Amino acid sequence: MSLPPGFLEELRSRTSLTQVVGRKVMWDMRKSNQGKGDMWAPCPFHQEKTASFHVDDRKGFYYCFGCHAKGDAISFVRETENVEFMEAVEILAREAGMTLPARDPQAAQKADRRSELAEITEAAVRFFRLSLNQQAASGARDYLARRGLEAAAQERFELGYAPEGNALFAHLTGRGVDPQKIIDAGLAARPDDGRAPYDRFRGRIIFPIRDPRGRCISFGGRSMDPNARAKYLNGPETELFDKGRSLYWHGPAREAAGKGQTLIVAEGYMDVIALVQAGFGATVAPLGTAVTEDQLRLLWRIADEPVIALDGDKAGLRAAYRVIDIALPLLEAGKSLRFALMPEGQDPDDLIRASGAGAMQNLVDGALPMVQLLWARETEGQVFDSPERRAALDRVLREKIKLISDPSIRSHYGQAIKEMRWQLFNPRRSNNGGRGQGRKWQPPGTPQASTKSSLLAAADSRVDDHIREAVILATLIATPSVIDEVEPQLERMECRDSDHDAIRAELLALPPGADARAAVGARIGDDALENLMRIPHVAICPAVRHPGDAEQARLTLDEAFGKLSALRGLVAEIAEAEEELSGVADEALTWRLREAAEARNRALRSQQEDKAAYDKGPNGLMMDRDERSAFDALLNKITYTKPRR
The missing domain is CATH 3.40.1360.10 (Dna Topoisomerase Vi A Subunit; Chain: A, domain 2)
Structure with a gap:
């Protein structure tokens, strides 16, 4: 099947080679520069450990410095998907939202209309630029000067002026351009009553719109007539121009972002120009x-x-x-x-x-x-x-x-x-580090729930998260190579113990390859470090007993972070429920508490360290007896303050 000459060009411009290749490789982000579209990875075409496969997203080509494989998005899909050329084109066209042209054996002989239309729009750019210097454009020049756009800025942004009447259509047809192609390029329109075509842009400052490759694909125009129906007017959609797939100042902006x-x-146009200036x-x-x-x-x-x-x-x-x-x-x-x-x-x-x-x-x-x-x-x-x-x-x-x-x-x-x-x-907890004086809304006539119920304090005393923090920190000291993998969780972990907080800060700042034990010892002292390692739960932890075992460390950390999150989640839900108690029974409260308790139960059910006797809570959930007592007290408060029907 033959394709129109402009089709593949359009397909390549709409396709991100980085996204296509990224489905098959793991990028080396230390070597890559994503902002510039300069990406590196181990080659998918031969076995290697180093990243010698280079993708230049802006140019749309890849090259391997090891096996010398090279090509564009189409050739990459052909090689990696083991498909023929047309199948690769169809795959990429679907992803780019393009309709594959109907089979046409004469397509190769057809003129590249897109190139022809682009030549016409470039001729229009030159015409509009010249028109801006004519006497009829004095008002437009004054406007641009008031906006701070002198001659250099006008040249940079290729600003022009569309005279009144049909000056552009007459200019282009006078140079032998087919009138229908002027219409097809979006520069003129033909009235429904069959009269002669007329210029789409008249009495307007003109802003050329270019694609990422720099081709002029359409224009925008600002009217100089305050009574115009549209202050700004864009060209119509054409074979060159798709409004929803185009951006003004695309090419230069991409280069600057890189x-x-x-x-x-x-x-809009003027906002872009002001910001670029x-x-x-x-x-x-x-x-x-x-x-x-x-x-x-x-x-x-x-x-x-x-x-x-x-x-x-x-x-x-x-x-x-x-x-x-x-x-x-x-x-x-x-x-x-x-x-x-x-x-x-x-x-x-x-x-x-x-x-x-x-x-x-x-x-x-x-x-x-x-x-x-x-x-x-x-x-x-x-x-x-x-x-x-x-x-x-x-x-x-x-x-x-x-x-x-x-x-x-x-x-x-x-x-x-x-x-x-x-x-x-809950504004009281969001002010002054959680100790604000704001009062939350209450229904009229309903007394404030007691602030001395101590449910939160009781929950804190039951939740021995000091041990979990110690296990996490000791595991990372023993196997610091996994710190990067859990850095987000470690940053969010609030340590109530000052030594734990100091260790956490030191681990987060630890350079790659550094001795974690030595760095932490220097920060908190060797005695404090030894005390941490002698805690019974820490001392028997497999990840601590086998330093350097990354897989064991990952399993331990995943488990410990999960327990810590579940336990603190239960504390938070109890605290929030206590603050929301306002004398009105709310089934959502009991549901949330049960959900939090269930999450806590799931996190702890399989743990070796939890030896306390358990009772069954609501819906068969497992709770230790202290937790069950606090939970029942909270539910009783809801029940006793429920208004009569």
Whole structure:
């Protein structure tokens, strides 16, 4: 089967070679530079231990310095999937959302229309540029000067002017260009009544839109007539131009992002120009539409965490919320968005003019994670003074989190939402390090539950997490090679013992290959270190008795972190339940306590160290007797304060 000459070119431009190859290799991130699309891995075509297989995502080619294999995305799929050329093209076309052309034996003889149309748009760029210097464009030049765009900036962004009337159509046809091709390039339109074609852009400042390879694929125009129906106008979709798959300033922004600049997504042409002029070279904008799924994928090919910079008004917030709904199902590990909201009534140009580029940089540096904006959308201006309203909030947030397909990200979002929910409904614990004086809402006439019930203190006394902390720290001292694997859990582990906290800090700062025992001993003293290692549960731990056994260390750490999380989760649920007791029986409270107890039971059921006698709790859950007493006391409080029906 023959393909149109422009089809493969378009397929390669829409395909990320890094993503295609990444399904078959494990990247060496120490050697790779993801921002520049410069990736290294052990070669998938021959056996090797070092990363000699190089992928240049921007150029779309790979090369192995060991076996000398080389090619592009199509050849890689052919070799790794053992398929023919057309099958490889079909695989990549499906992933890129492209329809494979119908079989046409004459396709090779057809003119490359895309190249022809691109030549026409390039001729239009030159015409618009020349028109900007004519007398009729004086108003446009004055406008650009007021916006701070002098001749050098106009040249850099190739700004032009579309005169009134049909000047462009007359210019191109006068040079022998087929009128139909001018229409097909999106530069002119033919009226339904059959009259002569007319220019799409008239009396407007022109912004050329280029693809990542630098070809002009369409134009945007800003009207100089304040009464125009549309202030900004984009070219129509053509064989060259797909609004939902294109970005303004794509190519230069990708290059700047590859050099380490933060990728910023602004609202329009002038925002991009203002930001680029202020030094934010990695700035792009969607083209007259809300950000689409395809545009998000384009953004993530440039940078892992683009910053969405939107005007600080209601329209800007609505745009940000739409982006969240589109992005949630597409999130992957390491791929997310942050949001920088301008001060109300200002766009990036206004902010930079008023306060300088430093103010914009501060906004970018302090951009909000997407989960915070999601939370703000569902809670801003709302009052949650009843169980029904709180339950409605929980339902909405659960439905949003369910949209996330990646289970790990979904779990982290759930945890973040839970923490923000706790801060909203339990202000006393969110102020002054958890000891604030704020009072939570209570139903009228209902007395505050006693603050001296000591359930939390009792739970803390029963949960001997000091031992779990000691096992974790001793295991990492014995086998420091696994520290990197559990670094997130270790960072989140709150040590109540000062020596444990000092050991944790030392392990987190430990350089690769360093002697962990010596470093910890120097930090807390050899005597304190020996005391840690002599704790009975630590001394008999297999991972401590067999230092350097990474597999045993992983098993021990997984088990210990799980126990610690489950026990502290039970403590937190009891504490939260105690604070929420307000004289109204709530079945959700008992359910949450049972769930927490069940999680605790699962974590401890198989452990050798738990020798205490057990009772059966609700639904047959195993609890030690102290825990059962505290649990029953809490349920009794709910029962005794239940209002009469």
